[in-house]
Amino acid sequence: MAVRGRDIGLRAASAVVLAPAAVAATWAGGVWFLALMVAACVVLAFEWAAMSAPHARRLMGGAVTFGLVASVVSAHFGAMAVAFIMLVFGAAAAGVYARSRGQQALDAAYGVLYLGWPAVLLIWLRDVDSTVGLHWTVLVFAVAWSADILAYLVGSTVGGPKLWPRFSPNKTWSGFVGGIVAGAVAGAVMAAWVDMGRLTVFWGAILGLAAALATMGGDLWESALKRRFGVKDAGNTIPGHGGLLDRVDGLMFAVVVVAVGRLAVLMLERGG
Structure with a gap:
């Protein structure tokens, strides 16, 4: 007990x-909620990298972060179509980069989609002001x-x-x-x-x-x-x-x- x-x-x-x-x-x-979301995305990206690619966590964390932050910033400015495009592009880019570094491409790409989809929707829900x-x-x-x-x-x-x-x-x-x-x-x-x-x-x-x-x-x-x-x-x-x-x-x-x-x-x- x-x-x-x-x-x-x-x-x-x-x-x-x-x-x-x-x-x-x-x-x-506004910018405060955006800052919260960006900070959360960075932490989540590196946690995902530490789980899925423990021997290349910094490289994979950076790759996943790129896709997440680009999507979240786009959603913050109301460009939801761009946000989802960036999410798909970021997942593909992370996968290609992971493969070039000898890591699992699917894990990196899935990490961007798994973490990014709800992040973008949360920005949309908050609707800035x-x-x-x-x-x-x-x-x-x-x-x-x-x-x-x-x-x-x-x-x-x-x-x-x-x-x-x-x-x-x-x-x-x-x-x-x-x-x-x-x-x-x-x-x-x-x-x-x-x-x-x-x-x-x-x-x-x-x-x-x-x-x-x-x-x-x-x-x-x-x-x-x-x-x-x-x-x-x-x-x-x-x-x-x-x-x-x-x-x-x-x-x-x-x-x-x-x-x-x-x-x-x-x-x-x-x-x-």
Whole structure:
């Protein structure tokens, strides 16, 4: 129990330091949010390189960073088509460069797409200075963090059958249920509390449930990737959590689901 208590303490301390910075940059928007995203992309790129190409982590980290930052900056200036083109180009360029250095081209290319797709969509969700865009971005954080924290707490407290022991031996079905319930509640609360366009409380709960499922899926997917690369954590950037990728793996999947939800609401609003 002492080890678990110390682990929870490290997680809490890391959250106290990192969460306010992320929330402040998200609230400010504009260049501050861009700076947050660029910094996150650089860290994630080098963590991915350390996992997938440990003998050439600096070279591969730089190659993946190029594709990510080019896409994120393009999205920040509203050039979404260019952002997705840069994402594909960056993935191809990283793959070619990796092969020229004797590394796995597919791993490098996949790293750009895996990390870049949600980063671009998160920039789109924030929509620079849009108040409603801020609310949708907060929804992503609220659902993903709620699902992640409750899944950990419920799973640690209740225990029970393992969810996917082959790739993630510590995750339980009880934690999974706790996580999706927390996500649904977070989605409903956000829809009731702030302006989310035509997103009702009911559909906010449904979207939160779907995003929480995506959060759980993203966490499991990264566990499978780490098992493939033979590592326990993506890095040691955040005490108690491992690497930044270990902290945002579920968030990245949740962003995609929430972005689809926002697109559906936008289409509904434009259709009258």
